[in-house]
Amino acid sequence: xxxxxxxxxxxxxxxxxxxxxxxxxxxxxxxxxxxxxxxxxxxxxxxxxxxxxxxxxxxxxxxxxxxxxxxxxxxxxxxxxxxxxxxxxxxxxxxxxxxxxxxxxxxxxxxxxxxxxxxxxxxxxxxxxxxxxxxxxxxxxxxxxxxxxxxxxxxxxxxxxxxxxxxxxxxxxxxxxxxxxxxxxxxxxxxxxxxxxxxxxxxxx
Numbered sequence: 001x002x003x004x005x006x007x008x009x010x011x012x013x014x015x016x017x018x019x020x021x022x023x024x025x026x027x028x029x030x031x032x033x034x035x036x037x038x039x040x041x042x043x044x045x046x047x048x049x050x051x052x053x054x055x056x057x058x059x060x061x062x063x064x065x066x067x068x069x070x071x072x073x074x075x076x077x078x079x080x081x082x083x084x085x086x087x088x089x090x091x092x093x094x095x096x097x098x099x100x101x102x103x104x105x106x107x108x109x110x111x112x113x114x115x116x117x118x119x120x121x122x123x124x125x126x127x128x129x130x131x132x133x134x135x136x137x138x139x140x141x142x143x144x145x146x147x148x149x150x151x152x153x154x155x156x157x158x159x160x161x162x163x164x165x166x167x168x169x170x171x172x173x174x175x176x177x178x179x180x181x182x183x184x185x186x187x188x189x190x191x192x193x194x195x196x197x198x199x200x201x202x203x204x205x
Contacts, residue, residue, distance in 0.1 A: 001039060001040070001041045001081070001100065001101070001139075002041075002102065002103070003037050003039050003040075003054075003105065004038045004139075004147070004148070005036075005037050006035065006036055006037070006148070006151060006184070007031065007032055007033065007034060007035050008029065008034050008036070008174040008180065009028040009030070009031045009032040009034075009155065009174065010032075010148075010151060010152045010155045011026050011032065012152065012156075027159060027172075028172075029171070029172045029174040029175075030171060030172075031174040034056075034174070035056060036054060036055050037054040037056075038051060038052075038053055038054075038184050038188075039051065039052040039054070039077075039085070040143065040188065041081075041085055041086075042138075042139065042143065042193070043089070046193035047089070047090065047193075048188060048189075048193065049085050049086075049089050050069070050070060050084070050089075051068070051069045051070065052069075052070040052072060052077065052080070052084065052085055053069050053070065053071055053072070053180075053181055054072050054073065054074075054077060055071070055072075055177060056073075056075070058073060060072070060073055061177040063176060063178040064178055065177070065178050065181045066178075066181055066185050069181045069184065069185050070085070071177075071181065075107070076107050078107055078108065078113045078116070079113070082116050082117070086100075099126050100117055100125050100126060101126045101128065101136075101137070102125065102127065102128065102137075103127070103128045103130075103133045103137060104127050104128060104129060104130050108125070109125070109127055142193075143191050143193070146190075146192070147187055150188075150190045150191065151183060154183045154186070154187060158175055158179070158183075162175070
């Protein structure tokens with residue numbers, strides 16, 4: 001499991017313009033720093049699990065979200081994740097045990113989370129030490145980049161072809177929350193898993 005921060009605007013850091021110009025204008029909705037979080041999850045055999053999407057607001061927007069995405073507004077949602085994602089994965093009833101790999105984010109290593117992990121998956125957490133996520137986190141190594149590229153491609157298409165509305169001040173509104181949910185859902189489904197993720201035990205090292 002990996003929590004991936006994303007923004008409502010994700011413009012590329014490169015563009016094409018006349019050689020020598022000092023300023024290049026890029027159209028956005030001004031939400032490049034407004035973040036939301038997607039919890040990506042997969043099993044070692046390559047099975048992708050249900051997404052959990054976290055918006056930074058007090059209440060869940062009253063929109064028609066896709067049923068394949070779980071929507072939350074509170075950042076501390078690990079206990080919800082166990083109930084809504086891990087326990088409801090395919091085969092969970094017959095195979096409740098497992099090893100859960102995630103980084104050392106504070107919300108991941110609280111006592112309540114450790115207790116729930118032991119109760120739910122029957123094993124201790126496998127927490128990646130700080131600074132080693134890009135080396136040891138399976139999702140960072142094999143899937144996150146592809147997922148983010150799909151999200152950026154969707155945003156570019158939405159900016160160029162989507163139906164946009166403006167605020168009273170004339171600023172373009174960012175994508176609807178339900179559009180964002182559909183975007184991350186389709187992007188995650190578009191990520192290919194060609195090989196199972198291997199979990200190395202101490203004797204393999």
